[in-house]
Amino acid sequence: MKPNTLPFLCNPVTHEPLRLVVKPGPEGSSQETLVSVKSGEEFPIRDGIPIFLRDTDVSGSNKKYQELYNHIAPFYDVSMKIAAFLKSGGEEKRRTEYLQQLDIKAGDRVLEVSVGTGGNLRYLPRTAKYFGLDLSWGMLKRCQKNLKARGMETELFLGAAEYLPFDDEAFDVVFHMGGINFFSDKARAIQEMIRVARPSTKLMIVDENEQVAKKLERTPVAGKFYGNRTEMISAPVDLVPAGMHEIKVRDVCNGDLYCLTFRKPQAEGAHRREPALTQRPTWHSTPALQGFGVI
Numbered sequence: 001m002k003p004n005t006l007p008f009l010c011n012p013v014t015h016e017p018l019r020l021v022v023k024p025g026p027e028g029s030s031q032e033t034l035v036s037v038k039s040g041e042e043f044p045i046r047d048g049i050p051i052f053l054r055d056t057d058v059s060g061s062n063k064k065y066q067e068l069y070n071h072i073a074p075f076y077d078v079s080m081k082i083a084a085f086l087k088s089g090g091e092e093k094r095r096t097e098y099l100q101q102l103d104i105k106a107g108d109r110v111l112e113v114s115v116g117t118g119g120n121l122r123y124l125p126r127t128a129k130y131f132g133l134d135l136s137w138g139m140l141k142r143c144q145k146n147l148k149a150r151g152m153e154t155e156l157f158l159g160a161a162e163y164l165p166f167d168d169e170a171f172d173v174v175f176h177m178g179g180i181n182f183f184s185d186k187a188r189a190i191q192e193m194i195r196v197a198r199p200s201t202k203l204m205i206v207d208e209n210e211q212v213a214k215k216l217e218r219t220p221v222a223g224k225f226y227g228n229r230t231e232m233i234s235a236p237v238d239l240v241p242a243g244m245h246e247i248k249v250r251d252v253c254n255g256d257l258y259c260l261t262f263r264k265p266q267a268e269g270a271h272r273r274e275p276a277l278t279q280r281p282t283w284h285s286t287p288a289l290q291g292f293g294v295i
């Protein structure tokens with residue numbers, strides 16, 4: 001983690017500031033940890049990735065998808081490549097169709113919530129600074145490898161979209177692609193994306209439409225995850241808080257995906273935001289991270 005990232009990180013639940021503590025590790029190594037200044041809660045940094053999520057923090061739908069993505073991480077890039085080639089004439093064409101909606105200027109701080117293996121980042125201008133958060137350690141490690149191979153410097157974080165470990169208004173651009181349909185708490189995730197965006201920022205949320213989910217639920221592997229849905233998939237326009245401007249939904253990539261965009265207003269307090277909590281919410285335990293040696 002770069003030292004100039006620390007000032008805009010915070011405890012994802014209480015929003016306390018953090019300080020970096022370096023402790024001696026085994027065989028002359030050192031272990032970096034982020035420590036909450038008031039409560040003393042610790043978040044280790046492993047392989048350069050701050051870990052803002054514990055086994056006990058993930059439950060419900062998030063747990064199911066965390067396990068799925070940890071398992072499919074090694075095959076994700078190749079399957080995306082094949083799917084994009086068959087459906088939309090290649091990954092670059094497919095991804096740039098929605099990425100072109102973003103307003104990225106040189107020097108901007110850009111956050112992708114659910115960065116996955118970093119598939120979107122390679123099609124964005126190199127003149128900005130990129131930050132990616134994801135629930136899956138397997139996807140993040142793959143992302144780190146991909147970014148290194150591309151010579152891209154991006155800061156990665158293990159965390160949940162519903163509890164972002166960033167200060168209010170820390171980013172010039174905030175976007176999400178591909179996971180929100182099945183987040184445990186979509187409304188909270190959207191409010192968090194708005195909280196960490198600067199006033200006037202255009203936010204973008206992209207995910208699969210119902211027609212794609214219908215096709216996937218008939219396939220053997222994906223069917224396990226897309227079947228038994230309790231509600232039809234649609235762009236979460238109803239979860240965009242009152243006060244946002246320029247709310248637009250368009251279908252992209254041959255109608256496979258919805259692309260919801262809106263702008264955070266200039267005026268402070270023009271939207272409802274989730275208050276910081278004084279303690280962690282009660283979530284159920286999962287062994288999902290254990291296989292990856294995270295915790």
Ligand SMILES: C[S@@+](CC[C@H](N)C(=O)[O-])C[C@H]1O[C@@H](n2cnc3c(N)ncnc32)[C@H](O)[C@@H]1O
Binds near residue numbers: 069113119120159179
């Ligand atoms: C289909 S992948 C998309 C990855 C990337 N955005 C892309 O376009 O290739 C969905 C990603 O969402 C992540 N995810 C699912 N639920 C999440 C949550 N609650 N918070 C953060 N990330 C989540 C998964 O781990 C996975 O990496």
